Amino acid sequence: MSHRMGLDRASVVEAAAKLVDEEGIEQLALGRLAERLHVKTPSLYNHVAGLSGLKHDLALYCLRDLRDYVTRATVGKSREEAIIALADAYRAYARQTPGRYALTLQAPPPDDPQVGATAQQVVEVVLAVFAPYKLGEEDAIHAIRGLRSIVQGFISLEVAGGFGIPIDTDASFHWLINLFIDGLSRSEATEKNG
């Protein structure tokens, strides 16, 4: 029955995002997605460039999603409070939408200009959070890479079930973030003195 489902690229990508969150990243198949949209598989090719194109669009979608998420979480906050909010927001995103998060880990195409631009916007949010520490240019780069590594590493281990022992992972996460903040503060002090 009835042609002209109201599909477009956005609705296809959003449905794919739902799919990976609900059924896992390995279930992302065109057939499964088409079924959810009450459409046959080839129809999806009118909106996305096959499976690889869909993955690309989805990665961009998730990245923008994440950017908005962390931006909202950090406005009006500074220093420790901002760093903690940033880290928590990132982690909350990963937990609430695990499929999308997993997608952002999977080799995002670094050559795409839209992806690059959005990634840069995320970097700028983090830089803004570090601004009050008045780090030197190089230290700011180290800090941003460091925080990304910490957060990304912790979350990926957490969602992969890498933490076997049943000790509060929230506590571990904040222990680590606090260690980082303390280190930053010390770096700041060193710079002022030296």
Place this chain on the structure above:
Amino acid sequence: MSHRMGLDRASVVEAAAKLVDEEGIEQLALGRLAERLHVKTPSLYNHVAGLSGLKHDLALYCLRDLRDYVTRATVGKSREEAIIALADAYRAYARQTPGRYALTLQAPPPDDPQVGATAQQVVEVVLAVFAPYKLGEEDAIHAIRGLRSIVQGFISLEVAGGFGIPIDTDASFHWLINLFIDGLSRSEATEKNG
């Protein structure tokens, strides 16, 4: 040409490890592997339980590989020196055999006893490195999770090309590791004083 290629499970798994290192994790297909071994695809089923079985075997293989790697790197070292050696060894492993490293990130089956045992052995190496700091039981867990997160996060961002800016990644890595070590030392001091 002909029959009785000298295949067994170990040689198949090793060939798969080579394959993923040389051609990338997405190229891991039975047909491609069979071709390299001068054999038809179904013959591989005599040695591994299909693609999923191969992946499982390969994950275990890589994990043991990694365990030996980090063990060798840390014997005879302690404190800062040992932590740096551990982190560097892990990172070197990821760079030298990127395919295998990527595999260890992909949802390792946590229920398998052999995988569990090997993972535990890796944990014990890291615990041994932290032993001189005389951390409390909980802090030791936090520390181990923290170092794993840092190293894993940094490496995964690095191999994914996540660090766009051309500033020395070695420097960033050691900046971060040193921040961690300083934090640990302070944690140690706090514990002694309090």
Place this chain on the structure above:
DNA sequence: TTGACAAACTAATCACATTAGTTTAATATA
């Protein structure tokens, strides 16, 4: 009303994993 476009379709192809059943070399045994 009609023409162009876009969104769906069907049918076919290709790649890959997987299974069933067969052949044959290597090894053990009488």
Place this chain on the structure above:
DNA sequence: TATATTAAACTAATGTGATTAGTTTGTCAA
């Protein structure tokens, strides 16, 4: 030495999923 067993390879067939080509049919504007 001859034979039986086992295991490692094979061929053939099936199923799933992505992809492409070509077709039909709503929708919208002239």
